[in-house]
Amino acid sequence: MSNRVENDTSFIQIEGLKKIYTGAGEKLTVFSDVHMRVKQGTKIVILGESGSGKSTLLNIIGALDTASAGRVRVGHYDITALDEYTASEYRASFLGLIFQFHYLLKDFTALENVFLPLYMKGISKKEARMRASELLCEVGLEKRMHHLPSQLSGGERQRAAVARSLITDPELILADEPTGNLDPENAHLVGDLLFSMVEKYHKTLIMVTHDVSLTSRADECLRIKQGRLVYDS
Numbered sequence: 552m553s554n555r556v557e558n559d560t561s562f563i564q565i566e567g568l569k570k571i572y573t574g575a576g577e578k579l580t581v582f583s584d585v586h587m588r589v590k591q592g593t594k595i596v597i598l599g600e601s602g603s604g605k606s607t608l609l610n611i612i613g614a615l616d617t618a619s620a621g622r623v624r625v626g627h628y629d630i631t632a633l634d635e636y637t638a639s640e641y642r643a644s645f646l647g648l649i650f651q652f653h654y655l656l657k658d659f660t661a662l663e664n665v666f667l668p669l670y671m672k673g674i675s676k677k678e679a680r681m682r683a684s685e686l687l688c689e690v691g692l693e694k695r696m697h698h699l700p701s702q703l704s705g706g707e708r709q710r711a712a713v714a715r716s717l718i719t720d721p722e723l724i725l726a727d728e729p730t731g732n733l734d735p736e737n738a739h740l741v742g743d744l745l746f747s748m749v750e751k752y753h754k755t756l757i758m759v760t761h762d763v764s765l766t767s768r769a770d771e772c773l774r775i776k777q778g779r780l781v782y783d784s
Contacts, residue, residue, distance in 0.1 A: 746768040
């Protein structure tokens with residue numbers, strides 16, 4: 552195997568990545584021979600049509616899916632060689648995840664949803680609640696933090712999800728269509744908020760989206776085309 556990944560000082564290094572789904576005697580190649588280098592603190596947007604593989608790529612980086620071939624290294628983690636325990640540790644401590652659907656626990660308030668990941672890491676409930684409260688104020692939910700998800704608007708739920716993604720002070724934020732379920736006005740507000748929070752806390756961001764308006768805040772914009780990852784023109 553090439554030494555390019557080991558000798559590369561990039562924060563994220565992807566080498567020869569391939570993903571193939573098999574079923575009913577058929578093979579579907581989602582993407583092949585994907586290479587990417589990301590410096591720490593960089594904000595990346597990846598565009599692509601539905602079914603192009605952009606979410607699959609994000610899931611592999613997040614250790615939520617496995618590659619068919621190739622290698623992914625994030626920080627000191629070799630993602631393509633993680634056992635189940637280390638993959639869980641990686642997701643819990645190193646990553647902040649935001650999805651198109653907020654995945655807030657319906658029986659918990661916004662404050663409880665945000666502080667739970669930190670509390671589960673062994674931080675005292677008092678300290679976790681304090682940090683969650685601070686983040687919720689930063690995303691404009693100071694008057695809504697004691698409301699259940701069902702009592703929040705779609706934009707408010709996604710703002711809570713942004714706060715939750717930052718609560719454990721992760722190194723990397725992965726965002727999969729974070730504005731996809733929102734109307735244009737709220738999509739703009741949440742997208743702008745996410746980039747602002749990532750910049751404030753000096754996080755690395757990889758976002759996959761079909762919303763080209765979000766590319767203006769990115770440091771780099773790439774596109775998955777015909778199974779390859781290329782710089783967007």
